[in-house]
Amino acid sequence: MTTARVVVDRDFTVGPVPHRLFGSFVEHMGRCVYTGIYEPGHPSADEQGFRTDVLELVRELGPTVVRYPGGNFVSGYRWTDGIGPVEERPRRLEGAWHTVESNAFGLHEFVAWARTAGVEVMEAINLGTAGVEEARALVEYANHPGGTYWSDLRRRNGAEEPFDIRLWCLGNEMDGPWQIGHKTAEEYGRLAQEAAKAMRLVDNDLELVACGSSNSGMPTFGAWEQTVLSHAYDEVDFISLHAYYQEHEGDVASFLACSYDTDYFIESVVATADAVGAKRKSTKRINLSFDEWNVWYQRGQETDDQLHRLVKQPWREHPRLIEDTYNVTDAVVVGTLLNSLLRHGDRVTVANQAQLVNVIAPIRSEEGGPAWRQTIFHPFAETARLARGQIMRTAITSSQHHSDRFGDVDTVDVACTWDEGTGRLALFLANRGLEEASDVEVVLRGLQAGADGLTGRVLTVPEDGDRFTANTEDAQDRVGLSDLPVDVQDGSVRVSLPPLSWACVEVPVTTA
Numbered sequence: 001m002t003t004a005r006v007v008v009d010r011d012f013t014v015g016p017v018p019h020r021l022f023g024s025f026v027e028h029m030g031r032c033v034y035t036g037i038y039e040p041g042h043p044s045a046d047e048q049g050f051r052t053d054v055l056e057l058v059r060e061l062g063p064t065v066v067r068y069p070g071g072n073f074v075s076g077y078r079w080t081d082g083i084g085p086v087e088e089r090p091r092r093l094e095g096a097w098h099t100v101e102s103n104a105f106g107l108h109e110f111v112a113w114a115r116t117a118g119v120e121v122m123e124a125i126n127l128g129t130a131g132v133e134e135a136r137a138l139v140e141y142a143n144h145p146g147g148t149y150w151s152d153l154r155r156r157n158g159a160e161e162p163f164d165i166r167l168w169c170l171g172n173e174m175d176g177p178w179q180i181g182h183k184t185a186e187e188y189g190r191l192a193q194e195a196a197k198a199m200r201l202v203d204n205d206l207e208l209v210a211c212g213s214s215n216s217g218m219p220t221f222g223a224w225e226q227t228v229l230s231h232a233y234d235e236v237d238f239i240s241l242h243a244y245y246q247e248h249e250g251d252v253a254s255f256l257a258c259s260y261d262t263d264y265f266i267e268s269v270v271a272t273a274d275a276v277g278a279k280r281k282s283t284k285r286i287n288l289s290f291d292e293w294n295v296w297y298q299r300g301q302e303t304d305d306q307l308h309r310l311v312k313q314p315w316r317e318h319p320r321l322i323e324d325t326y327n328v329t330d331a332v333v334v335g336t337l338l339n340s341l342l343r344h345g346d347r348v349t350v351a352n353q354a355q356l357v358n359v360i361a362p363i364r365s366e367e368g369g370p371a372w373r374q375t376i377f378h379p380f381a382e383t384a385r386l387a388r389g390q391i392m393r394t395a396i397t398s399s400q401h402h403s404d405r406f407g408d409v410d411t412v413d414v415a416c417t418w419d420e421g422t423g424r425l426a427l428f429l430a431n432r433g434l435e436e437a438s439d440v441e442v443v444l445r446g447l448q449a450g451a452d453g454l455t456g457r458v459l460t461v462p463e464d465g466d467r468f469t470a471n472t473e474d475a476q477d478r479v480g481l482s483d484l485p486v487d488v489q490d491g492s493v494r495v496s497l498p499p500l501s502w503a504c505v506e507v508p509v510t511t512a
């Protein structure tokens with residue numbers, strides 16, 4: 001048996017839970033759009049071709065904002081290909097994923113889908129093969145009411161009212177050699193600055209994200225952020241982070257502790273952004289947009305190697321690409337990544353799990369067939385549903401165990417929120433230990449726990465399974481949530497987390 005003691009004090013908060021922390025991502029990649037969210041002819045499709053079975057799962061998952069249309073895809077994308085009568089839209093060879101793009105789905109369709117799903121649009125512009133002119137035209141098309149060339153074209157294309165898109169990404173992973181139109185930090189920093197300036201001259205009320213590093217292991221990490229922000233600091237609001245994790249050669253302890261890297265990555269980018277600000281004597285703070293994160297089994301292949309393998313394939317429309325099947329271990333890791341984002345919610349105010357459907361996604365769908373929840377669906381859905389109000393600072397003393405990559409790590413991971421309005425405290429807990437249950441005591445200071453509505457739910461290895469157990473088309477609910485007993489004793493909340501588990505606990509509290 002391992003143990004952990006967590007102290008939560010009413011007066012020690014990180015800040016409000018950012019609404020956009022529970023974002024997702026739809027890229028024109030593989031089957032995320034086509035046969036994912038959009039499949040005219042599917043038995044569940046509505047009159048716009050949106051799969052309503054997928055939409056129902058999206059609503060249950062609860063993303064608040066969805067990034068679109070890429071990803072690597074956006075760096076070669078002409079946004080004008082995706083507007084106007086569908087039958088007149090060009091079919092293109094799409095280089096990032098070696099795919100034939102029909103353009104049957106474009107900006108109007110995505111905005112309509114987002115409204116149906118009840119999510120905010122986060123739009124990415126192409127700063128790979130395109131530039132300032134295409135960017136400002138897109139802002140005029142999307143956001144200007146009318147009476148100008150681009151806004152009137154939008155109206156002729158059926159959208160009388162502006163799309164009113166506030167949150168924009170200035171390109172994607174421009175530090176990556178695999179990116180179409182890859183740039184040096186100097187080149188990109190200047191381009192992002194000028195694109196941002198031109199976009200704001202069309203609509204001054206935009207929130208703009210500059211590309212940071214594609215992951216914390218990039219050789220240019222740190223220097224990239226420093227150079228980009230030294231150019232674009234005054235014009236942008238966010239710097240982006242991307243991170244994907246996987247189990248390397250059976251090193252499950254390091255995989256389960258990968259949120260240590262997320263913590264390090266976030267804190268390093270905050271330090272770098274603040275150093276640039278301090279040097280400029282600026283009172284403005286750049287926040288972080290963690291706009292791609294997830295588990296992704298790249299199996300030792302870097303993204304550029306994957307692209308070299310892809311170009312040997314025949315050209316196809318919406319091929320199956322990186323449709324990872326997630327297991328119990330992956331779900332626990334996703335829970336800890338969400339915890340890391342929450343703990344840093346004062347600076348990470350946008351985050352997008354990549355991606356939404358089929359492509360490294362919490363939701364899977366089959367063409368003409370069913371849609372179902374992967375294991376990683378559950379920690380996301382529950383955290384997005386329960387994390388409300390203030391993020392609480394958590395002081396944890398946990399049993400530790402060794403991991404090759406991070407040294408000694410806490411066996412138990414925690415994040416906590418408290419919504420004073422509803423009187424609900426939410427605890428998000430993970431037991432990284434594979435063998436032993438962990439007894440967790442949460443001491444509340446300045447808050448009194450009640451018993452009415454005290455609930456716990458846990459995701460762990462099913463009785464007839466192991467840590468590799470996953471949900472599949474023919475066993476869609478093998479891994480899910482079950483009830484977790486929770487006690488309140490002497491003002492403390494007590495739970496016993498099974499080995500390898502993720503849990504959420506709702507505690508009714510009053511101020512003491």
Ligand code: AHR
Pocket residue numbers: 027029070071072073172173292303354355
């Ligand atoms: O999400 C899959 C890909 O991962 C995205 O297109 C790219 O931005 C990242 O490398």
